[in-house]
Amino acid sequence: MDRPRTPPPRRISIRRRLLTVLLALFAVGLGAIFLLVRGYANQTADTTYDQLLRASALSIADSLQLVQDAWQMDMPYAALALLEQAPRDRVFYRVAAGGGALISGYGDLPAPPARGQGDASTPQLYAAAYRGEPVRIAWMERKIAGPRETETAIIQVAQTREARNALARRILWQGTLALIGFAAAALALAYWGLRRSLAPIRCVERELAGRSASDLHPIAAPVPEELDMLVHALDGFMARLSENLDTLRLFIAEAAHQLRTPLAALHAQMEVALDEDDPAEQRRSLLAVLRNAEKLSRLVNQLLSDASVIHRSNVRQFHPVDLAELLSQAVYDTVPQADPQPDVRLHLPPAGAGDAPRVPGDSLMLREAFKNLIDNALRHGANDAGHIDVRLDRHDGGWRIMVSDQGPGIPPALANTAFERFARGPDPRSPGAGLGLSIIKRVVDIHGGSLSLSNRVGGGLDAVITLPASAGHA
Incomplete structure (x- = not known):
């Protein structure tokens, strides 16, 4: 039965990710700028036509006169004609006495807001709906001193929003075109900058692709x-x-x-x-x-x-290991190979006497080091009357493994070369490959420990391995 194929993992593209982030930032930025441009366009259109409405209201106010307690007005149509330049716009006005009597214009034009909000002698603006259309209205009060008291007239000039909406759309469209052009240029520049920024990666790629398999400089x-x-x-x-x-x-x-x-x-x-x-x-x-x-x-x-x-x-995959167990295994694996059977004495800390002899390390490497150390003592230090001591004890916060034999020891001339690979003594008592001490030295160095060889007084050699109790390997 065929197993379903696992789809290959999706490749990660730094360029695609950066472009996606840049596009997202540009989209958010363009949206915010578009809203600002739209607000600016509406404000500009309102400001332009509001000035015309104020001017029309002031012209009408200037044309009002009070004659024998009756209001008279010479309508300035030129002022209203400025508001009718937009073909689809319509203009309305209303002039009423303070008591509400209509003097001229459209009597149903929406009344201005409550008085007392601002200086009514200057044109004020508000928005309303008239005859089903939104309109913008400018209003003001005109006060003239009469024979008995001061009379007040209210002037209102309204205009539909077609022209100002068209102006706002035109400004918005022109601003949007400029914004799109700027965004396109910015994106092109960002893409060029991104390609230029990633060029060093391609240089590294070309250098590695042009190398031979053995070129690792x-x-x-x-x-x-x-x-x-x-x-x-x-x-x-x-x-x-x-x-x-x-x-x-x-x-x-x-x-x-x-x-x-x-x-x-x-x-x-x-x-x-x-x-x-x-x-x-x-x-x-x-x-x-x-x-x-x-x-x-x-x-x-x-x-x-x-x-x-x-x-x-x-690889260096270190885990806590039990030195006592590793030493026991090394003795068990090594001693039976010797003939005749030697006297090997293993001394371990008693169970429950303080800390357990555990260190972080690789159990296989440490066991190989212990086996080589014991085997070296068996081949070069054992004799018919002597014995070999393998001892594990605490030392300076770590653990010490000592293998002592009663052989001839090591000549001083070989002390510096004893740990080299394939190094052997001038007259070895037992044939060997000369790799044992180099293997031990490599393992001890990797575990952050030390290895020393010293001749004993009266004959023999002490081989001492010291291992730290905490992770201290190189």
């Missing part, structure tokens, strides 16, 4: 500050990868060199054994083949152990 293309940390991390990754590849090449070269000699010797000894007719000589040849096979097996095991430590040192 730092990126030389200039990058902006925002990409500096990314490129720095990429350079660090390539440096670590280059280091790992160099280690792998060195390991392969050394492994090939170390395996070639014992394989050739094994092949030659097999040929000699096949050519022997004497059973005793053939047995001796086969015993030599067996010894070389054991040496080759040990070499391969140590090479594999070294490779495993190198790999896990790059």
